[in-house]
Amino acid sequence: MTQDTVILSIETSCDETAASVVRNGTEIMSNVVVSQIESHKRFGGVVPEVASRHHVETITLVIEQALEEAGMAPEGLSAVAVTEGPGLIGALLVGINAAKAFSFAHDLPLIPVHHIAGHIYANQLEEELEFPLVALIVSGGHTELIYMDDHLSFEVIGETRDDAVGEAYDKVARVIGLPYPGGPHVDRLSREGADTFDFPRAYLEQGSYDFSFSGLKSAVINTLHNRRQKGLEIKKEDVARSFQESAVDVLTKKTMDAVEEYEVKHLLVAGGVAANSGLRQRFESLCSEHDVKLSIPKLKFCTDNAAMIGAVAHHLYQQNHFASLDLNGRNFIDIELFV
Amino acid sequence: MKLEVNINNIEETEQLAEILGPLISGGTVMLLKGDLGAGKTTFAQCVGITLGVRRRMSSPTFNIIKSYNAENFVLHHMDCYRLENSDEDLGFDEYFNEQDVSIIEWPGFIEEFLPDEYLSVTIEKTAGDGRLFTLESNGAKYDSVLEALQNVIPSD
Numbered sequence: 189m190t191q192d193t194v195i196l197s198i199e200t201s202c203d204e205t206a207a208s209v210v211r212n213g214t215e216i217m218s219n220v221v222v223s224q225i226e227s228h229k230r231f232g233g234v235v236p237e238v239a240s241r242h243h244v245e246t247i248t249l250v251i252e253q254a255l256e257e258a259g260m261a262p263e264g265l266s267a268v269a270v271t272e273g274p275g276l277i278g279a280l281l282v283g284i285n286a287a288k289a290f291s292f293a294h295d296l297p298l299i300p301v302h303h304i305a306g307h308i309y310a311n312q313l314e315e316e317l318e319f320p321l322v323a324l325i326v327s328g329g330h331t332e333l334i335y336m337d338d339h340l341s342f343e344v345i346g347e348t349r350d351d352a353v354g355e356a357y358d359k360v361a362r363v364i365g366l367p368y369p370g371g372p373h374v375d376r377l378s379r380e381g382a383d384t385f386d387f388p389r390a391y392l393e394q395g396s397y398d399f400s401f402s403g404l405k406s407a408v409i410n411t412l413h414n415r416r417q418k419g420l421e422i423k424k425e426d427v428a429r430s431f432q433e434s435a436v437d438v439l440t441k442k443t444m445d446a447v448e449e450y451e452v453k454h455l456l457v458a459g460g461v462a463a464n465s466g467l468r469q470r471f472e473s474l475c476s477e478h479d480v481k482l483s484i485p486k487l488k489f490c491t492d493n494a495a496m497i498g499a500v501a502h503h504l505y506q507q508n509h510f511a512s513l514d515l516n517g518r519n520f521i522d523i524e525l526f527v
Numbered sequence: 528m529k530l531e532v533n534i535n536n537i538e539e540t541e542q543l544a545e546i547l548g549p550l551i552s553g554g555t556v557m558l559l560k561g562d563l564g565a566g567k568t569t570f571a572q573c574v575g576i577t578l579g580v581r582r583r584m585s586s587p588t589f590n591i592i593k594s595y596n597a598e599n600f601v602l603h604h605m606d607c608y609r610l611e612n613s614d615e616d617l618g619f620d621e622y623f624n625e626q627d628v629s630i631i632e633w634p635g636f637i638e639e640f641l642p643d644e645y646l647s648v649t650i651e652k653t654a655g656d657g658r659l660f661t662l663e664s665n666g667a668k669y670d671s672v673l674e675a676l677q678n679v680i681p682s683d
């Protein structure tokens with residue numbers, strides 16, 4: 189029997205302050221996430237503060253709680269892992285500094301992790317990854333199609349050229365008067381509406397796996413503007429449905445094309461927008477039609493969390509991919525060059 | 528100083544960026560104002576290309592600050608959209624220095640952290656793909672940018 193690898197992981201790249209203890213890259217011993225959106229709501233605010241301040245206030249408690257819930261003392265750990273990027277530098281640094289201090293104090297190796305690799309490996313917390321695979325990452329900050337033929341081997345085959353799909357959801361929600369973050373609200377409304385507006389589908393050039401959602405955003409804004417000027421009625425649920433149909437059509441078409449071209453049998457979908465009911469349903473029916481295995485992690489593993497960072501870190505640990513104590517946050521890291 | 532430029536389509540947005548690009552140097556701060564979908568990111572992308580940025584510049588709304596290597600300096604592409612109702616200082620001082628260039632969408636939400644001098648660009652939709660670009664200079668350095676721009680701009 190080889191010895192267990194137990195990793196403490198930390199994630200602070202955006203709005204969530206998170207820490208987790210994961211054994212052997214698959215078994216979650218604890219998973220603590222404090223969302224700024226929630227803590228902000230609790231205190232009566234409406235818009236999340238993307239505050240390094242918030243991370244600073246929370247990080248120590250989150251780490252302590254993760255260790256306590258796991259019943260782990262620092263001596264029992266194999267390593268400490270942390271999101272190196274991409275993200276907001278100030279926010280990343282809070283997690284990185286905490287990880288460095290922990291690594292130094294307890295003489296543990298420090299493992300730097302790419303945030304998007306984390307989103308992909310969130311799936312490993314529920315089932316084995318089966319290579320080769322295609323992963324679609326859809327969140328507020330990312331829309332990427334990634335091909336993997338083995339662990340830690342990432343090839344970006346498509347990405348957004350402008351707005352991320354979650355961002356488009358949030359902005360469209362705003363123009364139809366829904367609260368932040370708008371994705372879930374648009375999703376809910378869309379179920380009551382019909383695709384009456386027939387917004388454009390941005391497929392881009394033949395053969396491209398890139399995405400573009402700013403044209404769709406503009407189309408929604410222009411349509412609303414024109415109808416308001418003419419005093420025409422606007423059925424919000426139809427706007428929501430029409431928008432969602434366009435987004436889902438493009439996301440699923442490109443993804444299934446990639447699945448076919450790269451001849452993979454396993455499709456992963458992750459990131460906050462993977463919660464979208466329209467997107468899930470469409471992928472479910474397409475994948476059963478094409479005999480492709482579909483994995484979408486539970487919602488709590490789709491949105492930012494630290495367990496997913498621990499899942500990647502397990503493989504990095506086995507390859508001795510460690511950082512020195514001068515590790516710095518980076519707002520961009522190429523995932524293809526990351527390992 | 529103030530300069531208005533009427534743009535009829537996206538190609539003309541690219542042309543404006545090509546004229547403005549060479550006038551941008553280390554330390555330049557450019558504010559991009561306008562409604563959702565006005566074309567701030569699109570214009571920032573066009574300017575980035577003329578400055579020699581090779582990586583794709585996608586919307587910075589979520590990450591707020593994305594930094595790129597341009598040919599002669601580091602370009603920070605910022606978007607303060609998510610900082611509405613926040614008084615958070617993300618360490619902006621460090622970005623607004625003599626060497627780097629910053630292009631900022633939704634600058635109104637970080638009014639108190641902006642430098643004293645900057646070039647402000649307001650984009651408004653006109654008909655179809657048309658846009659009215661209003662460029663305003665704040666400070667001598669930017670007055671000369673606009674003067675130079677005025678001399679090379681093709682009059683409609």
Ligand SMILES: Nc1ncnc2c1ncn2[C@@H]1O[C@H](COP(=O)(O)OP(=O)(O)OP(=O)(O)O)[C@@H](O)[C@H]1O
Nearest residue numbers: 402403406536537540563564565566567568569656
């Ligand atoms: N002449 C033009 N100049 C700029 N953009 C144009 C023009 N004509 C059409 N567009 C389109 O308008 C849209 C502008 O979207 P973009 O995301 O750049 O806006 P933005 O101002 O950055 O919005 P946000 O406030 O969401 O950041 C794009 O889809 C772009 O192709």
Ligand SMILES: Nc1ncnc2c1ncn2[C@@H]1O[C@H](COP(=O)(O)OP(=O)(O)O)[C@@H](O)[C@H]1O
Nearest residue numbers: 327328329354369371372375459460461463464
């Ligand atoms: N049901 C849904 N449909 C569409 N978008 C959703 C849904 N639920 C959440 N979102 C969107 O997901 C995004 C959040 O994703 P998340 O993974 O937390 O972002 P990031 O990792 O970039 O911080 C937001 O844009 C939010 O509106």
Ligand SMILES: [Mg+2]
Nearest residue numbers: 303327491492
């Ligand atoms: Mg994320």
Ligand SMILES: [Mg+2]
Nearest residue numbers: 567568586632
């Ligand atoms: Mg923008």
